[in-house]
Amino acid sequence: xxxxxxxxxxxxxxxxxxxxxxxxxxxxxxxxxxxxxxxxxxxxxxxxxxxxxxxxxxxxxxxxxxxxxxxxxxxxxxxxxxxxxxxxxxxxxxxxxxxxxxxxxxxxxxxxxxxxxxxxxxxxxxxxxxxxxxxxxxxxxxxxxxxxxxxxxxxxxxxxxxxxxxxxxxxxxxxxxxxxxxxxxxxxxxxxxxxxxxxxxxxxxxxxxxxxxxxxxxxxxxxxxxxxxxxxxxxxxx
Amino acid sequence: xxxxxxxxxxxxxxxxxxxxxxxxxxxxxxxxxxxxxxxxxxxxxxxxxxxxxxxxxxxxxxxxxxxxxxxxxxxxxxxxxxxxxxxxxxxxxxxxxxxxxxxxxxxxxxxxxxxxxxxxxxxxxxxxxxxxxxxxxxxxxxxxxxxxxxxxxxxxxxxxxxxxxxxxxxxxxxxxxxxxxxxxxxxxxxxxxxxxxxxxxxxxxxxxxxxxxxxxxxxxxxxxxxxxxxxxxxxxxx
Numbered sequence: 001x002x003x004x005x006x007x008x009x010x011x012x013x014x015x016x017x018x019x020x021x022x023x024x025x026x027x028x029x030x031x032x033x034x035x036x037x038x039x040x041x042x043x044x045x046x047x048x049x050x051x052x053x054x055x056x057x058x059x060x061x062x063x064x065x066x067x068x069x070x071x072x073x074x075x076x077x078x079x080x081x082x083x084x085x086x087x088x089x090x091x092x093x094x095x096x097x098x099x100x101x102x103x104x105x106x107x108x109x110x111x112x113x114x115x116x117x118x119x120x121x122x123x124x125x126x127x128x129x130x131x132x133x134x135x136x137x138x139x140x141x142x143x144x145x146x147x148x149x150x151x152x153x154x155x156x157x158x159x160x161x162x163x164x165x166x167x168x169x170x171x172x173x174x175x176x177x178x179x180x181x182x183x184x185x186x187x188x189x190x191x192x193x194x195x196x197x198x199x200x201x202x203x204x205x206x207x208x209x210x211x212x213x214x215x216x217x218x219x220x221x222x223x224x225x226x227x228x229x230x231x232x233x234x235x236x237x238x
Numbered sequence: 239x240x241x242x243x244x245x246x247x248x249x250x251x252x253x254x255x256x257x258x259x260x261x262x263x264x265x266x267x268x269x270x271x272x273x274x275x276x277x278x279x280x281x282x283x284x285x286x287x288x289x290x291x292x293x294x295x296x297x298x299x300x301x302x303x304x305x306x307x308x309x310x311x312x313x314x315x316x317x318x319x320x321x322x323x324x325x326x327x328x329x330x331x332x333x334x335x336x337x338x339x340x341x342x343x344x345x346x347x348x349x350x351x352x353x354x355x356x357x358x359x360x361x362x363x364x365x366x367x368x369x370x371x372x373x374x375x376x377x378x379x380x381x382x383x384x385x386x387x388x389x390x391x392x393x394x395x396x397x398x399x400x401x402x403x404x405x406x407x408x409x410x411x412x413x414x415x416x417x418x419x420x421x422x423x424x425x426x427x428x429x430x431x432x433x434x435x436x437x438x439x440x441x442x443x444x445x446x447x448x449x450x451x452x453x454x455x456x457x458x459x460x461x462x463x464x465x466x467x468x469x470x471x472x473x474x475x476x
Contacts, residue, residue: 134454216372229467
């Protein structure tokens with residue numbers, strides 16, 4: 001196995017220091033010391049190999065050894081999703097979506113939503129942990145929760161818009177068949193009780209294409225992970 | 239919303255009775271009584287609408303109202319996967335793979351495997367629960383654990399064979415680009431520490447094609463769910 005360096009998140013590489021919590025993780029958990037090598041991700045496409053130069057006021061100071069710039073290889077995938085009742089299931093989606101390289105996540109409040117309040121801090125921690133674990137150079141953006149109406153009527157959405165729902169309407173196509181080489185797309189995913197017919201109609205009026213992901217009924221978080229897999233793996237460059 | 243009937247698993251529809259545990263779920267949890275309608279899946283492609291005719295010796299007796307036969311629309315997907323240390327992560331994979339319509343799951347013991355013992359009963363329960371939840375008419379088969387060597391050398395494997403690993407070898411292609419209309423395929427997915435070079439070589443000798451799922455490092459269960467999504471959603475008929 002190739003040796004992998006312990007990885008940390010540092011959104012301001014120019015500062016030359018890690019945050020207190022990342023420093024604590026480096027020093028207390030990973031037992032790194034002055035001279036140890038580590039890898040830093042800024043979440044904006046830069047991966048740094050660095051060395052610990054000092055530890056002052058509980059913060060790790062580092063010096064750069066080598067810098068790698070990444071470009072996004074796939075499309076920018078935005079998912080707006082109704083968080084399920086179980087926060088663990090939502091965090092699981094967030095973790096997987098980050099591993100797979102999602103661009104943004106918007107919690108969606110729709111008529112059958114089972115949860116409108118979210119622990120944003122916990123979600124951000126899950127994103128950062130998954131970023132470090134997977135080595136994804138691009139930090140997904142967690143957007144503010146939006147109502148279904150505000151989301152679908154937003155004129156700044158990308159033109160490739162999809163709505164995944166479970167109703168049988170004879171209009172749905174497989175998402176995988178519609179992808180081609182889209183540079184950016186948004187997919188909205190409903191709650192366990194699905195979107196209402198009224199919501200689906202409003203989405204269609206706002207140029208959303210109805211898509212299906214499976215013949216079975218997928219849980220919300222499964223639908224979210226499936227969309228990430230289908231969209232982002234199709235484009236993965238090697 | 240269309241009204242959905244409570245759903246149960248019954249592998250022997252001809253018997254006209256539910257097992258004791260399914261009966262307990264119907265009577266005690268769902269509070270169904272004589273005359274209640276329910277939906278039964280036999281896991282072999284039949285979905286039955288039925289009515290409770292009686293409850294004797296803690297077992298629900300049912301009579302058929304309507305029968306629907308399903309045919310598999312996608313390919314038969316077999317995944318052999320090294321269970322991660324966390325059993326919850328493995329169960330999450332099992333749940334998602336069942337929702338998405340996997341055909342069989344083989345726990346794989348490879349050189350870097352972190353877990354060789356599994357609670358088979360718990361995995362079976364997860365499969366059945368996910369089958370009922372998703373309405374998937376086909377029960378995935380949980381196969382006995384196999385060593386890496388025994389798996390890759392098995393001459394009865396389908397001819398479409400893929401190995402997902404994280405090593406950079408310049409030979410890997412994106413799985414999604416290789417699918418075409420395969421009727422049956424097997425994908426093997428390694429542990430967190432990845433397959434060894436020796437294992438990869440052995441797989442190549444046994445006609446496995448190396449594939450990549452992402453540019454990031456995916457957790458084992460994420461790789462498994464991504465494979466199910468890519469393979470099974472591409473084929474989903476509507």
